Amino acid sequence: MTCEAVFVEAVFLLQRSSRSHEKLFGLLTSGAITIAFNLEDDVEPLSALMTQYRDVPMDLADACLVRMAEQYEKSRVLTLDADFHIYRKHEREAIEAIMPVH
Numbered sequence: 001m002t003c004e005a006v007f008v009e010a011v012f013l014l015q016r017s018s019r020s021h022e023k024l025f026g027l028l029t030s031g032a033i034t035i036a037f038n039l040e041d042d043v044e045p046l047s048a049l050m051t052q053y054r055d056v057p058m059d060l061a062d063a064c065l066v067r068m069a070e071q072y073e074k075s076r077v078l079t080l081d082a083d084f085h086i087y088r089k090h091e092r093e094a095i096e097a098i099m100p101v102h
Contacts, residue, residue, distance in 0.1 A: 001036035001072065003064035042067050052091075056083050069095045 007024070014020035027033040039046070042064075049063040058066075062084075065077050070089040076096040077084055084097040 001034050001068065001075070003037035003061070003068060004035055004039070005059075005061035005064050007033070007035065009061045036072075037064055037068055039064070045070075053083075053087065056086060058083070058087070062087065066095065 007028070011021050011024055014024065024033075028035070045067055046060070046063045049066055050058050050060070052058075053062075062081060065079070065084075066087050066089055069075055069077055076098055078098045080099060082099065084095055084099065087095055089095050
């Protein structure tokens with residue numbers, strides 16, 4: 001599961017790779033990835049998260065993933081962003097993240 005903001009970031013980051021957008025859209029079409037988040041439903045919590053972490057700073061995609069981690073309690077976040085060591089769900093709970101070791 002992901003959100004549109006993360007999907008857009010992935011397309012952007014992989015745009016230099018030939019046909020990467022086709023592969024990402026293929027994952028979406030096949031159901032391997034689902035857009036399981038509606039931005040309109042969470043405007044206030046997202047804004048609050050981005051304000052809380054403005055010094056990091058937090059972008060919209062990160063805020064959506066933190067909010068999704070709050071909504072899907074047993075979820076893990078797959079990310080390349082080390083800021084997920086800083087972010088907290090429900091203001092104090094660590095987010096279980098899968099990320100490469102630096």
